[in-house]
Amino acid sequence: MILLAAGAPLALLLGVLLPHLWFVGLVWVPLALTLIGLDALFTSSAPDFNLQFPGSVEVGAPLVVEIDVDRSGSVRPALEFAIATGPRLIPRADDRVRLGPDEASALLAFTAIRRGTDGLRQLWLRWTGPLGLVWRQRVETITRNVVITPDIRPVRNAAAMLLRDAQIGEMARVDRGEGSEFDALAEWQSGMERRAIDWNHSARHLKLLARENRIERNNQIVFAIDAGRAMCEPVAGLPRIDRAITAALLAAYSALKLGDRVGLFGFDSKPRIASGTVSGTRAFPLMQRLAGELDYSTAETNFTLALATLAGDLTRRSLVVVFTEFTDQAGAELMIRAAANLMKRHLVLFVVLEDAELEVIAAAEPRAIDDVSRACAAAAMLRERRIVVSRLRHLGIHVLEAAHDAVGPALVRQYLDFKRRNLL
Structure with a gap:
C-alpha cells in the first residue's frame, strides 16, 4: 500500500509538468503489483525453530523463553517473533523480539504476577521477502503450561x-544460659545472675553452683x-x-x-x-x-x-x-x-x-x-x-x-x- 501510494504524487507531478505523458503514470500501478507478486513468490518458507522454557516458575520471578532457530538453509531472512500468554504472565519489556539474518537464538522474558497454572498460548512468526515488500506470517498454538509457585x-x-x-x-550464646530447660551445673562466676544459683547443690558441694539452661526446642x-x-x-x-x-x-x-x-x-x-x-x-x-x-x-x-x-x-x-x-x-x-x-x-x-x-x-x-x-x-x-x-x-x-x-x-x-x- 505504501509503495502504491508513493506513486500517486509522482504521477500527479508528471501530469502537471508533462501533460502529454500523463499515461506514463498508469504504468506505476502494474509495476508495483508485479514487484509485490515477485517478492511474495520468492519469499522463503519459515525456518524450523524450538522453544525452551521451564515448566514452573516462582511468582514475581522472570520466565525466560529461549527461541532457537535453524539457520542451516541458504536463505536466512530476518525474523520477528511474538508470544501471547495468559493473564498471570506479563512481558517484562516487549512481547516481541527480532532476529537478524545471522542470529540463531533470542530470549523473551515474562514476569509471573500470580500463583496458579498459566502458559504460553500462541506464537506469531513473520518475515519479509527478498525485496521487503510483503510479510509472511505463521501462527502456532502452544500447549505447554507453566506452574507458578510461591516465591522461595x-x-x-x-x-x-x-x-x-x-x-x-x-x-x-542464647542456646545456653537464657532458656527454660535445664542443661548443666557450672561453678558460679562474677557476672552471672544470682537467681541462677542452685542453693541445694551449692550446699552439697560446698561451693556456689549455677544452673545453665538452654532454649526450649x-x-x-x-x-x-x-x-x-x-x-x-x-x-x-x-x-x-x-x-x-x-x-x-x-x-x-x-x-x-x-x-x-x-x-x-x-x-x-x-x-x-x-x-x-x-x-x-x-x-x-x-x-x-x-x-x-x-x-x-x-x-x-x-x-x-x-x-x-x-x-x-x-x-x-x-x-x-x-x-x-x-x-x-x-x-x-x-x-x-x-x-x-x-x-x-x-x-x-x-x-x-x-x-x-x-x-x-x-x-x-x-x-x-x-x-x-x-x-x-x-x-x-x-x-x-x-x-x-x-x-x-x-x-x-x-x-x-x-x-x-x-x-x-x-x-x-x-x-x-x-x-x-x-x-x-
Whole structure:
C-alpha cells in the first residue's frame, strides 16, 4: 500500500509538468503489483525453530523463553517473533523480539504476577521477502503450561545467612544460659545472675553452683495468612498475599531448621487451609505446596470465625503470626476483639506491610484540588491504620511493620528475638 501510494504524487507531478505523458503514470500501478507478486513468490518458507522454557516458575520471578532457530538453509531472512500468554504472565519489556539474518537464538522474558497454572498460548512468526515488500506470517498454538509457585528465593538466599549468623553468634550464646530447660551445673562466676544459683547443690558441694539452661526446642509456630479482598491488592506489582506467603515460608524454614514445629492456616470469609503442625526441614515442601493452594479471594475477611477456629485447633501455647491488612475501622474492631481472645493463651504477632503508596500520596506537594483530596484521604487512612496498630500494641499484641522486600528477614529476626527472650 505504501509503495502504491508513493506513486500517486509522482504521477500527479508528471501530469502537471508533462501533460502529454500523463499515461506514463498508469504504468506505476502494474509495476508495483508485479514487484509485490515477485517478492511474495520468492519469499522463503519459515525456518524450523524450538522453544525452551521451564515448566514452573516462582511468582514475581522472570520466565525466560529461549527461541532457537535453524539457520542451516541458504536463505536466512530476518525474523520477528511474538508470544501471547495468559493473564498471570506479563512481558517484562516487549512481547516481541527480532532476529537478524545471522542470529540463531533470542530470549523473551515474562514476569509471573500470580500463583496458579498459566502458559504460553500462541506464537506469531513473520518475515519479509527478498525485496521487503510483503510479510509472511505463521501462527502456532502452544500447549505447554507453566506452574507458578510461591516465591522461595529468599529461603534459598537469605535463610542460610540468617541462620548462620544466629547459630554462630547470638543463638550460640542464647542456646545456653537464657532458656527454660535445664542443661548443666557450672561453678558460679562474677557476672552471672544470682537467681541462677542452685542453693541445694551449692550446699552439697560446698561451693556456689549455677544452673545453665538452654532454649526450649519443639516450640509451636502457626502462620495465619489472611486471603481476603484487602490482601489481594498489589504491592509493587505483586498481591500482598504473595508477599506474606514468601515471608511466612522464610520464617517457617528457619523455625523448622531450629527444631520448632510449624503450621499453616489460611482464611478469608471462613477457614480455607489448616495444615496442622509439622517438624523437620523435610516437611518444608509440604508447607510450600499448601501455601500455593491458598487462592486469591474477593470476600471480606471474617476474623472472628477464623481466629476462633484457630484457637480451638491449638492444644498448646503457640506463637501465632497473623498476616493481614487493615482497611476499615469496623473490620479492625472485630479483628482486635478476636485477637484479644487469642492472646489469652498464645503469643500473637501481627505482620503488616508498609503502604508506601499511601505515604507518597499523603506527602506529595498538591498542585491541583484533586491532589488535596487524595492527600487528605491518604492521610486519614494512614491515621486509622496507626490507631489500629496502637490499640493492638496496647493489648500486648506484637506488631511488625516492614516494607514488602524486607518483611521476611524482619520476621525471622523477630522470631529469633522471641526465642532469645524466652517468650515462646
